Amino acid sequence: MTDFLNHLLTEFHFPLKNPVLIFSLVLLIILLSPILLRKLNIPGIIGLIISGVIIGPHGFNVLEKTSAIQLFSTIGLLYIMFIAGLELDLNQFKNHRNKSLTFGLLTFIVPLGIGYPICHYLLGYSVTASFLTASMFSTHTLVAYPIVSKLGVSKNKAVAIAVGGTILTDTAVLILLAIIIGSNEGTLNQEFWIRLSVSLLIFSGIMFFVIPKIARWFFRKLESEKHSHYIFVLAVVFFAAFLAEVAGVEPIIGAFVAGLALNKLIPHSSPLMNRIEFIGNALFIPFFLISVGMLVDVSVLLNGNTALIIAGTLTAFALFSKWIAAFITQKFFRFSSTQRQLIFGLSSAHAAATLAIILVGFNAGILDENILNGTILLILITCIVASFVTEKAAKKILIEQDIDSTDKEYSKSQREESFMLPSVDTADLGKLLDFAILMKETKSSNPISILSVVSDNAAAEKNVIKMRYILEEKVKEAAASETKISIISSIDHNIASGIVRKSRETLADYIFLPWPQKQGILDKLMGDYFDRILEGFTKTILTCHFPRPMVSYGRLYIIIPALAEHEIGFTMWLTKFQKLSTELSLPIMICCSNETQEAILSVSKKIGLSAKFSKKSIEQWEDYFSPNEIQKNDLLICVAARKGTVSYLTYMDHLHEKVEKQFSNHGRIVLYPNQYNETDSNKSFSNYTTEPLKKGIENVKKIKKGLGTIFKKNP
8 A cells, every 4th residue: 555655656746757647637737727717708728828837847847848748839839830821811811912911021120120229228238139139029929820710710801911921020030030140150141141042942942832732642642541631731741840940940930831832722611621620729739838838937027126127128018019010000901990909919929939039049148047037928928918819809800790791681591501412423422522511601500411312112211221321421521521411311203303302391502413414315305303403493503523622623713694693692602602712722713794793793892702803704605615715723613594584595505515525524513593583583684584485496496406316316
């Protein structure tokens, strides 16, 4: 018994040495600290940092910063920067790149301009020490980024500007650090500049040209190896961090660049993105935040007035300079006060880069212990301030978005939308499901329904069980993206009637179908299953063919008929394809009339969509199908229309055959929007509906074409 107690006391002797016990304690902190502090309306990030202070070597010395904790901490920091680059809306970033560059320049110059005279004239440090300390003011770490990501406001333009400005200011500061150290060591010569420039050029070339090509090849060749995708992404992140270090900048820059390089290849709603965020937010990032707290030595406040004055001065002016930069950005670009708070919150936290600069300066003998201790306290206070400000601003933006919604009914329909995927062809079902997940609104609580229709015969029950077993495998794959999937079975005399009946029963808004097979003569005369679905289901239908992974496409090429803007489903399908553009970071080429272009731009501005458009004006819809205009890596999207609607044209008959004939190797989608509601018809367009005459002409054409085909086959 005595031996057991001695063994137990040894295991629990501080600092803890048992790796299993250490890991268990850290996991317990990650689990409990956010839960306990949430009741006090304190951000969970602060709980993790304070926990690090308490258990760290300067607190109760429960843990010391071992190599294992240092490793997990480094991974967490790289993860924060990687996710920031990965979640950046590139379309929005391109739209606001000048604003990001302006903010990056401001958040670099303003703190540097304020910090230097404070350190040199007020605190009395040398020119070199003052420049180095002032450069620390300019850095910021996206410690509060998980807050905006969790609250769902990461796509706000204020976030895009803050994140985009991070890469500029941190890169500039870290290059400035290398220059100051080189100057202090006397190595600031021509060779230094050539080496730095060449290494950064090579690093950029590898990350933005070589890595994306390798990633595309890997994802295409190993499309079914989902776990390998995650390992590959991790390898890219750490390889990029290493390359950045070799190039002469900090590894965090490499991780951020890795996120930008893989941004287009990892859709935001994909299972891979879900895995990346889940593991990072559950494990690695909390480790980093705890390790930041472990650096804080609260006792520095008791080391005389000098340490207290330096710590207070550094902290106050670091926060003030970042607020000034955010304020100037707000006034310059006419942002709201809430957006200014969000920019300030994201850019005010000092952690990794700040600590790296101060430690390098301290080890080089440029900075003294007072600056080091004051900086560690600055890290704690700025992280707390950043967390509070960011969470408060993010919640305000969420409320403002709800209040300022310009289309309440549309917003409501997005939350309640329902998708159905009939399992007509199980071979294509996986790609259709991936596509539906990308298109589905995250606010919608309804699951994606996978429907299996079996013939009403003696083997119906067996076939239902067999199909359910096959479909359950698809459900497991989709579960990785945290998308709700439900399996529905139907027994009917034919596929079309079963699909239509179930779609009505489940109040489906969208049906996703594989590309229709070629029709025989009888089908052309009598109508095949797709025609019967089109007649029976009046909401949105998408027929799709994806010969390769979605991430391999380079542009959405959308062909739109004249007067499409007057259809009921216009806003719905436009928003869906803009969402697809955002998910895949793809530009959109729209081919339509000038009137339709104006309507598209008007709706986009009204709803606040960020997709990047290119426009091509052609009045004759059939002239849009030009192989010279449509590139090999385009995803071709044809917006069709049902008979009797305003935008319907006779050229749309057998549209699938015409599209497949000209673009057999392309990814392609034909969309039929919500059917035009005659009770709400616009009288000004009544002259466009000549349904009786059209039907008569079409029937004559069908009979003539069918008879001609028969006589050709039987001369």
